[in-house]
Amino acid sequence: MKQTKSHRRDTVTVELSAVIAAASPAGPSVLTVRHSGGAPSGLPSGPLEADHRTLEAGLRSWVEEQTSQRLGHVEQLYTFGDRDRAAAGGLAARALSIGYLALVREARPADSAAASWQGWYRHFPWEDRRDGRPTAVDRLERRLVEWAAGAAGEAERRLRRDRLGATFGIGTDGWIEDRVLERYELLYEAGIVAEAARGAPAGARDPGAEGEPMVTDHRRILATAIGRLRGKIKYRPIVFELMPPAFTFLQLQRTVEGLAGVRLHKPNFRRLVAQQGLVEETGEVTPETGGRPARLLRFRPDVLRERPAPGLRLPRPRAAAPD
Amino acid sequence: MKQTKSHRRDTVTVELSAVIAAASPAGPSVLTVRHSGGAPSGLPSGPLEADHRTLEAGLRSWVEEQTSQRLGHVEQLYTFGDRDRAAAGGLAARALSIGYLALVREARPADSAAASWQGWYRHFPWEDRRDGRPTAVDRLERRLVEWAAGAAGEAERRLRRDRLGATFGIGTDGWIEDRVLERYELLYEAGIVAEAARGAPAGARDPGAEGEPMVTDHRRILATAIGRLRGKIKYRPIVFELMPPAFTFLQLQRTVEGLAGVRLHKPNFRRLVAQQGLVEETGEVTPETGGRPARLLRFRPDVLRERPAPGLRLPRPRAAAPD
DNA sequence: CCTGAAATACTCACATCGAGTATAAGGAGG
DNA sequence: CCTCCTTATACTCGATGTGAGTATTTCAGG
Numbered sequence: 119m120k121q122t123k124s125h126r127r128d129t130v131t132v133e134l135s136a137v138i139a140a141a142s143p144a145g146p147s148v149l150t151v152r153h154s155g156g157a158p159s160g161l162p163s164g165p166l167e168a169d170h171r172t173l174e175a176g177l178r179s180w181v182e183e184q185t186s187q188r189l190g191h192v193e194q195l196y197t198f199g200d201r202d203r204a205a206a207g208g209l210a211a212r213a214l215s216i217g218y219l220a221l222v223r224e225a226r227p228a229d230s231a232a233a234s235w236q237g238w239y240r241h242f243p244w245e246d247r248r249d250g251r252p253t254a255v256d257r258l259e260r261r262l263v264e265w266a267a268g269a270a271g272e273a274e275r276r277l278r279r280d281r282l283g284a285t286f287g288i289g290t291d292g293w294i295e296d297r298v299l300e301r302y303e304l305l306y307e308a309g310i311v312a313e314a315a316r317g318a319p320a321g322a323r324d325p326g327a328e329g330e331p332m333v334t335d336h337r338r339i340l341a342t343a344i345g346r347l348r349g350k351i352k353y354r355p356i357v358f359e360l361m362p363p364a365f366t367f368l369q370l371q372r373t374v375e376g377l378a379g380v381r382l383h384k385p386n387f388r389r390l391v392a393q394q395g396l397v398e399e400t401g402e403v404t405p406e407t408g409g410r411p412a413r414l415l416r417f418r419p420d421v422l423r424e425r426p427a428p429g430l431r432l433p434r435p436r437a438a439a440p441d
Numbered sequence: 442m443k444q445t446k447s448h449r450r451d452t453v454t455v456e457l458s459a460v461i462a463a464a465s466p467a468g469p470s471v472l473t474v475r476h477s478g479g480a481p482s483g484l485p486s487g488p489l490e491a492d493h494r495t496l497e498a499g500l501r502s503w504v505e506e507q508t509s510q511r512l513g514h515v516e517q518l519y520t521f522g523d524r525d526r527a528a529a530g531g532l533a534a535r536a537l538s539i540g541y542l543a544l545v546r547e548a549r550p551a552d553s554a555a556a557s558w559q560g561w562y563r564h565f566p567w568e569d570r571r572d573g574r575p576t577a578v579d580r581l582e583r584r585l586v587e588w589a590a591g592a593a594g595e596a597e598r599r600l601r602r603d604r605l606g607a608t609f610g611i612g613t614d615g616w617i618e619d620r621v622l623e624r625y626e627l628l629y630e631a632g633i634v635a636e637a638a639r640g641a642p643a644g645a646r647d648p649g650a651e652g653e654p655m656v657t658d659h660r661r662i663l664a665t666a667i668g669r670l671r672g673k674i675k676y677r678p679i680v681f682e683l684m685p686p687a688f689t690f691l692q693l694q695r696t697v698e699g700l701a702g703v704r705l706h707k708p709n710f711r712r713l714v715a716q717q718g719l720v721e722e723t724g725e726v727t728p729e730t731g732g733r734p735a736r737l738l739r740f741r742p743d744v745l746r747e748r749p750a751p752g753l754r755l756p757r758p759r760a761a762a763p764d
Numbered sequence: 765c766c767t768g769a770a771a772t773a774c775t776c777a778c779a780t781c782g783a784g785t786a787t788a789a790g791g792a793g794g
Numbered sequence: 795c796c797t798c799c800t801t802a803t804a805c806t807c808g809a810t811g812t813g814a815g816t817a818t819t820t821c822a823g824g
Contacts, residue, residue: 706784733791
């Protein structure tokens with residue numbers, strides 16, 4: 119072993135940040151805090167302290183202090199620690215950033231003045247394909263294609279084109295909703311996202327940067343959370359962590375559509391949910407919603423004992439028959 | 442906000458640890474290092490240092506220093522940081538532990554004296570179901586059932602029974618191979634695993650503890666890695682990171698079986714791999730393996746451009762028809 | 765009583781997949 | 795050269811899953 123190096127242990131601060139997600143049939147949202155006037159918003163967060171028994175306990179205490187929000191399901195997402203990409207300052211001590219995802223049932227109106235709920239697609243407009251591909255995305259994709267074409271060397275160009283295909287589905291057919299983080303990272307590399315210009319001189323800021331930015335790396339954490347949630351609804355019944363105690367089929371479908379950012383086929387969604395045994399009827403019906411009254415449902419926790427992976431597989435359109 | 446608390450920032454050290462996995466048709470293995478004579482083995486690891494640009498770069502440099510092994514695919518697994526469960530010492534400063542999974546193609550014979558390859562089921566005998574349920578598991582399951590029955594209060598007993606069902610499939614039908622970490626954590630809580638007795642006085646050590654232990658929380662990290670790998674082979678073609686450039690269907694199948702710890706139906710496995718377009722023939726055949734010579738295959742990287750989630754769905758036995 | 769809107773129910777074709785069986789192609793031993 | 799063993803490879807069958815479309819019910823409001 120080489121023992122010649124300095125082996126200087128890093129002075130590390132650890133920041134715990136939470137993506138607190140709620141969802142309604144209209145769409146998902148995230149709890150944000152704004153520390154000072156003009157600054158971008160951020161996630162509830164705070165440093166790890168000595169009296170935190172576990173990382174999750176530390177996170178919960180910071181969130182309660184900043185937002186008075188009680189958390190239900192909590193899971194760790196990822197630990198970010200690039201030396202150059204942490205603080206806006208630049209050469210500060212390394213800041214590790216541990217991101218968490220928390221799900222809450224009701225988006226209670228955030229009594230703290232600093233905290234507020236935001237639709238999460240304000241920060242990721244390109245991720246919402248519920249009404250087809252937003253036209254604003256055309257501009258974004260054009261810039262991405264330019265970026266790929268502008269690479270030095272054929273090998274690098276090819277690599278970039280492949281990544282555009284795998285993430286945004288450019289050149290291929292498939293939009294894969296889980297790959298939220300990969301898409302955000304691509305935009306960061308391509309300089310299309312405001313956070314990428316943080317280190318650069320103020321004049322170099324890009325006025326056409328896409329989506330509303332957040333402080334430090336919080337948008338990256340949010341991207342991780344969205345991707346994780348989109349992946350996980352397929353094999354675990356966690357949508358129900360976001361639903362009220364009783365709900366209709368359509369409310370459930372709209373919520374899932376909001377999370378996944380795509381539209382689903384109504385009869386098939388019903389069939390899927392019913393066949394999986396994910397829900398049972400409460401016996402009541404809604405004070406209707408415009409048409410025939412809908413039966414109310416509740417989550418059936420026994421499904422966890424019966425099925426190995428009870429989730430909501432999102433349909434993938436069948437490939438057109440070859441000619 | 443309450444500002445009364447001491448808000449003492451924690452002094453944190455960060456350890457980077459790598460599960461370096463290789464696999465052959467005989468079974469998967471992991472690269473371990475042994476620091477001192479009688480101590481249990483551990484994973485290659487070292488503290489995060491100031492000159493590490495990224496966490497992954499730091500990990501790679503430690504691994505190369507300790508094992509002279511070049512890493513291919515690397516991914517972050519999880520960050521552990523329970524205050525009480527880190528060092529054997531007890532009240533030391535908090536040690537964050539960031540676990541990584543790395544895949545390597547050949548298990549080169551570990552030229553460093555301290556490093557050696559270990560079959561990973563030495564540490565997790567209960568995870569290998571390739572030849573049915575090992576008989577040693579009966580004992581383990583008996584102890585788990587006792588543990589569940591010994592809980593205080595009916596509610597807690599019920600909770601424990603449910604967990605036994607969801608992890609080990611006791612009382613239900615399903616063994617879900619991904620849930621490696623959940624199973625290990627359950628054994629830890631039940632005190633069936635040697636690491637659980639670390640804090641306890643030496644006399645309380647359990648001679649019947651299951652599986653070969655590792656230093657600090659390294660077996661927990663290994664459990665995370667196995668679980669992640671088992672989950673991921675289903676939707677990403679990462680087995681091929683472990684295969685040699687050319688291989689036969691059966692070699693591929695045996696490797697997957699080793700990772701997943703289950704046996705697969707041969708014709709169906711062939712069909713799956715072929716239909717997905719995961720491989721192409723090299724045109725050559727093996728200097729046989731006992732019977733008819735087999736065609737050699739190679740991974741077909743184009744599949745990444747074509748299929749959204751090219752993996753190897755492991756079959757789940759069809760439920761017996763109701764009588 | 766008609767209309768619109770949503771809820772609910774049903775159909776159909778096709779792909780997938782678990783399970784089993786049959787045939788081909790080598791080597792070893794007589 | 796024939797037999798037998800072993801593995802590779804090919805094919806079949808039936809059940810289930812699922813994408814897509816259509817039909818029917820049930821409410822509100824005019």
